[in-house]
Amino acid sequence: MPPEDPASLPKPNLPKSELPAHSGSRSWWQSQRENVLTLLLALLLAFGIRTFVAEARWIPSDSMLPTLEEGDRLVVEKVSYRFSSPKRGDIIVFNPPAKLNFDGAYIKRVIGLPGDRMRIVDGKIFINGIPLQEDYIYAPPNYSCPGDRCPGVRVQGSDFVVPPDSYFVMGDNRNDSQDSHVWGFLPEENIIGNTIFRFWPPNRLHFFATQKYPELLSEAQVLRNPTPQDGGS
Template structure:
């Protein structure tokens, strides 16, 4: 009788079971799926919703400075067209591609003329439909004359806020709407100038 009792294991205590080999493989697969979904969402957001951009020049000074980092939102223009005053990011049009710029070299400028509007630059002022525009945001008045020219359909006239140091529409012409990537919406670097644009 005693020998049988000694052989019995105490009730309520069980030996820990070794994890099944498939459990480890299942966890790895689960993590892999989570990573794939996260990367896919990140890519979709960058393509369709918003993306970060870096300012490589002073062409938009003083509004934007070299080294600023921005969020470019891509949703608004799916529902309404770009408008006067918007700061946009775009791929170089054909005129700039001929000069050696590549498709992935994005530009950033301010829309100064919409389709159907008459744009002229003279005497240090920009005129839109023969009315001078008040521009508190520019570095200095333009030192050149241009136009008057009518902005064609589905195109825009864009300028840098640093009027005399900007490779913009007064040099290479109108920007096709199809080249617009999105609108500069938010500056996230440097911290001291964090905020909407």
């Protein structure tokens, strides 16, 4: 008599309590594994991009008028400053000095670079003796630096020097901005990134190009090619 086909044998009718407890979870994981792994990968990529490449920020105040308005949404990139230093005119996001006890980030414009000799007087900023030409500010500063209304700079004389690895940053709305003239120089290690693009509101989309200061370039050319003095060679 030929053996019976196992497939034709009657299957035992086990109570539900005796079925393998892992059968349901295994089938769910097999069907959803690809979706779960895709979600985890997306989260890891999003975290990595936000931490090391770029992130979105929004403007909570009017300190950068007229360049940035309250509610603007920006893309801040974090890569370039790993290979080069901030440039004059960059709009940077940074953690404020610890003494301010502020839980959040600031956004200001880089004005003074390490080693710059500066002063602010009569509504003008002087960098190494040259008045800075700025067409992006809301109004000229109505204070002098050094001076009583510039507590961030406590030196004697008419000029001050930006320390190594530090920057003098200011809001474009000069007379309504908590910036370096109030709390002092910004350590380079506090900088988060450089503002490159405004993506909201849609009618004000804008890429932020590197700011040019021809008057300071002219000064650098003069330093490289000094004019011979009378009687000199």
